[in-house]
Structure formats: structure tokens, C-alpha cells
Amino acid sequence: MIERRPFNSLGAANHGWLDAKHHFSFAQYYDSTRMGWGALRVWNDDTIAAGSGFPPHPHADMEIITYVRDGAISHEDNLGNKGRTEAGDVQVMSAGTGIRHSEYNYESDTTRIFQIWIVPNRRGDPPSWGAKPFPKDDRSGQFVVLASGEGNEDALPIRADGSVLGATLKAGESVEYSFADARRYGYLVPATGKIEVNGVELEARDGAAIKDETVLRITAIEDAELILVDTAA
Template sequence: MIERRSFDSLGGADHGWLKAKHHFSFASYNDPKRMGWGALRVWNDDTIASQTGFPPHPHADMEIITYVREGAITHRDSLGNEGRTEAGDVQVMSAGTGITHSEYNLEPNSTRIFQIWIIPDGHGKPPSWGAKPFPAGERSGRFVALASGFKDDTDALPLRTDARVLGATLKAGETTQYALAKDRYAYLVPAKGSVELNGIKLDARDGAAIHNEPTLEVKALEDTELVLVDTSR
């Protein structure tokens, strides 16, 4: 089962400094049919104006992954962590028992991010944050785990949930596959470019909700950058 969710069908909000599109219900956007996908709860497509951002605010009991598509985001939190994550790179914040953080675009141009929230497997652990560069060449033609709760994904940022976030870049005409285990839920979004997913066309920033598909075959119709979440129920 693959359900294409076109970019134009997504909920959203325009706050001036922030233009957001929501793949799932979030804030004032509420769609009972789009409350999450397995343990995946939030996938926001955010465009943040230069010299603006999210002021300090708290979170708890959530795995929050930020994939930077264009520009860079600067993070600060109540643990004393600070970092700047650039396009193509990833940061993970495990909110745990509670953390306060800010995310600002201090760049001269707009920054575009995917913000992904996944429900953790347990509670009561201390909060943490980390970031890592993932050069596009290392995921050329194949999916690479960027953040993962699986011990075998040793190069990925750690997650406290039975899930992984993967990235891939494909040249026009290239094809790659991903094996999806039984009873898993997957959600795929082309950050750039268009693809065919098991014969279904997806344009840039469309979403695909996937279940009971043992093999995902992705063919690039043009140069593309992909983000995929594979999660449990």
C-alpha cells in the first residue's frame, strides 16, 4: 500500500518569518486521517526567513530530527549545546525528561528544513543532542542511515526508538531499492527532484505513506534527494 500525498494537499501555516507545510496534523492543522504513520508523528516542511527562528521552548518524550535542505540552522539548548547544521546534514534531539532549545536561521538567505518527530520507545531518560555531516557523495545511488535506533547502524546518529531516518541522492535514471520488513511503516519525501516509487510518481516535497510493501524501488526521473523514515507501529 502506497498513498501519495501531494505537496498541495498538505496542511500549513504562513507566519511571515516561517512558512510551514505539515504532512501530519500539527498545531492549528488537524486532519483525523493524518495523525501520524506508525511511530512517526510529525513531518514539517519549514522555510525560515533570514535572521529569524524558533525562540527557546520546551519539549519532552520525543525524538526530534532536523534535516537541513538549504541554508543552515543554529541550535542552542538548556544543556549548553550549541551547533550549526548545514544543508544535507542532520541533527537529533532526544527530548527525554525535558529540554529547552532554540533554532535560528542566522544565514543571509532563507533556510529550509524537514523537521521529523518520532515517538520514543520509552520514557525517563535524560535529554541529549547531536549533529553530524553526511556528505552527499556517501549516499549517492543508495539509502544511508542518518539517524537510527538500530545498533548495526554505527555511523548514524542515535535514536531512542525502533526507527531509522535514511537519505539518498540519485542521478536522473538511477534506481535504488530498500527492503521494508513485515509490519513496518515507511514515509518517503523527495527533498528535490521527482521519482517513481514502485511505479507511483512523486514530485518534490510530495509524501508517500507506505505499508505492506516488502521492497521499495525508487527510480529518479531527474536528479533527486530523498529522505525516508522506516518505523514500527
């Protein structure tokens, strides 16, 4: 089953400095049919104006993965971590027992991110933060694991039964992805480009909620940049 969720059907909140789209219920947006997907709880498509951002605020008991689509985001937290994550790269914050952080776009241009929250499979661990570059050339024609709870040494670690993966395809190219079994939940978003996944067409920034599938065959109708989350129920 693959359910297309068109971009124009997503929840929306425009705060001037922040233009946010919500694939799942978040903040003031509530939809009882979109409370999460497997262990995936949040997928926000955020556009952040230059010189603005999220002031210090707390989190706990959540794995928060930020994929930067355009521009850069600068992180600072109460553990002393500081970092700047650029387009195509990823940062992970394991909120654990509690962390307070800020995220700002200090750039002169707009920053666009996907922020993805996955429910952890354990609690009580101390909080942590990390970031890593993922060159897009390495993802050409194939999925690369960006963040994972499976112990993948090339990916950023998360404390969850899930993975976040990225791929880039040129128009006409195809890629396959196999789930460990049909009980897994998948959520796929083309950051850019138009694609077809198992016969279902997606426009840029649409979501595809996937379950009861073992293999995805994805073909790019246009040059495309893909982000996929694979989680337990």
C-alpha cells in the same frame, strides 16, 4: 500500499518569517486521517527567513530529527549545547524528560529544513542533542542511515524503533530499499526531483505513506534527493 500525499494537500501555516507545511496534524492544522504513520508523528517542511527562527521553547518525550535542505540552522539549549547544522547534514534532539531549546537561521539566505518527530520506545531518559555531517556524495545511488535506534555506529542515535535514511539519485538511476518485514511503516519524501516508487510517481516534496510492502524500488525521473523514515507500527 503506497498512498501519495501531494505537496499541495499538506497542512499549511505562513507566519511571515516561517512558511510551514505539515504532512501530519500539527499546531493549528488538524486532520483526523493524518495523525501519524507508525511511530512517525510529525514531518514538517519548514522555510525559515534569514535572521529569524524559533525562540526558546520546551519539548519532552520525543525524538526530533532535523534534516537541513538549504542554508543552516543554529541550535542552543538549556543543557549548554550549541551547534550549527548545514545543508545535507542532520541534528537529533532526544527530548527525554525535558529540554528547552531555540533554533535560528542566522544566515543571510533562507533556510529550508525537514523536521521529523518519532515517538520514543522508552521514556525517563535524560535529554540529549547531537549533530553530524553526511556528505551527499556518500549517498549517491544508495540509502545511508542518518539517524537510527538500531545501534548503527555511523548514524546519529535515537531512542525509537525506527531509522531516518537519505539517498541521492541522478535522473534514470534506481535504488532499492527492503523493510525488515511487511509490518513496518515507511514515509518517503523527495526533497528535490521527481521520482517513481513501485509505480507511483511523486513530485518534489510530496509524501508517500507506505505499508504492507517489503521492497521499494525507486527510480529518479529527475535528479532527486530522498529522505525515508522506516518505523514500527
